[in-house]
Amino acid sequence: MTQILIDNRKFNAEEGETILEVARRNQIDIPTLCHHEALEAVGACRLCTVEITGEDWNGSTKLVSACLYPVEEGLIVQTRSEGVLRLRQTVLDLLMARCPESTVIRDLATQHGQVTEYQQFTDGSKCIMCYLCVRACAKLGCHAISAVNRGTLKEVAPPFHEHAESCVGCGTCATICPTGHIEMVDTAETRTIWKREFEFVTCKVCGEPLITKAYRDYALENRRLPNDYYTVCSACKKSELSGHFARLSL
Amino acid sequence: MEKTYTVIPKNCTGCRTCELACSMVKGVDGNLGHSRINIYPTGPDRFMQMTCMQCIDAACVSVCPTDALMRNKETDAVEVVEERCIGCALCETACPFGHIHFDELKGIPLKCDLCGGEPTCVRFCPHRALEMRR
């Protein structure tokens, strides 16, 4: 057990916990964009920056990202110091320059009092390079997308911008994207994402689209549930079973 | 767990007060689309309440890649830990009872969590068709 000081309040922390974890547990607000509890932290956005110091640091401080920095005994953390607020403003300013069309970023920037109107250079992109999609895809074991290129040309894409073989069209990347950058178009029969078209498995009772065939195959292989779990939609499962239960309970 | 969530279909009149109570407590502005319990007519004057079975060997728990569905030791309910969910929707299709549905706006699944041990639907059912039984 370690004791640390956040904004002049004392908190207990477990060995190996990050500053962010301790702060969140104690309802101290630190803004984040790339953090997700189920995914490995990568420290991509730097919005969670806090200022730290120690008793024997002779007054020197440093700025670190709270989502990565593990706590240590006697750590003194400031989450709203002048330096921290200025850095967060800079981070948001750069993000505003990158994607002024993203409402999430605009709202955050407004909250932090830092809204500059920029001419966009990444034509309409809302990607903030948080890698949530890349990490979520990897978590599912598909690894269909990753960051390509460098500098201002950097973007998330499947290898060589080609059809990603390992993509199953689950749409997790589009769901998890905080700015709605990833385009996914669903019709009654198909889903188009990352320039690939996926066919849906349709409910054998009502014909509603369920999940993509590739995703069903992925689930069958990796999650080991019987095939007939994936043939009927939720609504039809319920109405079929309600009749079945009714007969049982008579 | 001392008490078990029990449905008594022969008492159900299909008034759907449970659905309304659930969506008031768990949904947005009483939007019935977010109710975690649904009433299905099964014959003349017969209804069946369909909600989560809190399965012992739950399909939703076993498909979840991030352990975002976890059993609450106190209530024995399977709960969604929103912060751990990446929105892959595997649980939605996997549920053999069709219980889980996806909140498209938030990108997380919705399911019954027994309201932490004291289900609101039980409290509001006027016909004792839902009970917590010992």
Ligand code: FES
């Ligand atoms: S949340 Fe820590 S760097 Fe993005």
